[in-house]
Amino acid sequence: MENKSISDIIEAYLKEILGDSAQVEIRRSEIANQFDVVPSQINYVIKTRFTIQNGYLVKSKRGGGGYIRIERVNLLDDVNVLNSLIQAIGDSVRERDAFDIVRTLYEEDVVTRREGDLMLVALSKQALAVNDGKIEDQLRARILVSFLNRLRYES
Amino acid sequence: MENKSISDIIEAYLKEILGDSAQVEIRRSEIANQFDVVPSQINYVIKTRFTIQNGYLVKSKRGGGGYIRIERVNLLDDVNVLNSLIQAIGDSVRERDAFDIVRTLYEEDVVTRREGDLMLVALSKQALAVNDGKIEDQLRARILVSFLNRLRYES
DNA sequence: GCTCTTTTGACTAATCTTGACCATTATTTT
DNA sequence: AAAATAATGGTCAAGATTAGTCAAAAGAGC
Structure with a gap:
């Protein structure tokens, strides 16, 4: 190591x-x-x-x-932070950035390890790969923002 | 040998x-x-x-x-359930069927309520909507199969 | 021989390191 | 004041350092 x-x-x-x-x-x-x-x-x-x-x-x-x-900062606690996060995502996000966000949620105890892992697979290149890489990133952004909103308003 | x-x-x-x-x-x-x-x-x-x-x-x-x-990682023993579900999904699945499968997972205690909800978000028409309905169903199948594969083990 | 697995290497991709040049702000000099 | 100088941090691209992919060649087992 x-x-x-x-x-x-x-x-x-x-x-x-x-x-x-x-x-x-x-x-x-x-x-x-x-x-x-x-x-x-x-x-x-x-x-x-x-x-x-x-x-x-x-x-x-x-x-x-x-x-x-x-x-x-905490991603979901602060409206401004969440807004800048969603802005950073925009309508397109690469796998790497999406993974970072999920890991942050996990480290903040917003989601459990298992929940985070499930989110990761849904955002992975493997699951979303489509002929067009641009569309892939757009799909990923929609799914990720959906996740964030779901987590935000649930508890 | x-x-x-x-x-x-x-x-x-x-x-x-x-x-x-x-x-x-x-x-x-x-x-x-x-x-x-x-x-x-x-x-x-x-x-x-x-x-x-x-x-x-x-x-x-x-x-x-x-x-x-x-x-x-440790492989779990719900493998049979998961295998048959994966088989049933094939390479294309409609929203309604995907939702049924997630509900089954929840009822069988393979996932928690919250995990199931997160899966539903990623499988929803809203998140996956693409011009082409056929591609949408194929995407949904890949995501759902990825979920099931992730549930095969714990880390 | 035929097929499947293994071995090899040329080409590709991602990440890290370095340095030249640029931009902004504070302080000193005129 | 205004201008010059000093003291910061920012950007970007080239080069270095890893790992990944893919298909051809070689080998192993029938």
Whole structure:
């Protein structure tokens, strides 16, 4: 299990310093220095691992005193978060993004492991594969939004 | 039985390092090197010997820090029910029939009420509506069969 | 020989790493 | 003020590093 990429390690570090707090603020260059990578790698880590699909909101500011703030959010609890999630889905969503969302729901205890797994198979490429990849993503978006609405209004 | 192919040997090795653990993570190129075969042979071994029918789930990631993860799962004993349902579904199923099947699963205690509801959402006309009704029924069949296959095991 | 399985490798796809160049904000100088 | 400079973070594309696919060639079992 020591096959982790440096991006994985940075991800773990950021999640660790986030801990139980609602948010954490970092300096890009500091983290980059700490792990001896170029600064833009921090952007890569954030862009691939701290998305709204993963349950995170990220804000930043440039210039002197600049920062990157990572905030952990609950997908269904907050109307604004749910709205931006649904907006991010739009009318088309790739398998990867859909999977991230379901995993986030599971980690937030919104769904059980088994429920999450059932959602995953319905959203999988395997189940939805149709000649046209565009239509596949559209179908996936409709199913996923249906799931979200169902979960939202049920309990 | 003395004529073991290299694939058999690799299979045995993977099962050995899996041991009692729930899962194991390998690097394709490492194993390939270790047994002096081309990397794609590892894919062959996995595809032919670590299938879900045999009780294994496989996940992988490419790129730096990439891996192949093999996980062992417990197969359940509702297999007969599931098999006959899958047979009955074939490659096309109408909404009404799909709903009946989900209700059966619920009544047979194969799924919880909530799990059944989530399945219904994904099988609904609303979620799957496509211009072509024939394709819609085929999609529904694939999703429903995927559900049933997922219910074969627990992880 | 014929068929099924195994082995191989060329080509493809996904993910990670790096660096050059760009944009924004704060601070200092004029 | 306005302009220059410093101090941040952002974007994007090329290259590196994995794994996946597919079909042809080779081998094994009848």
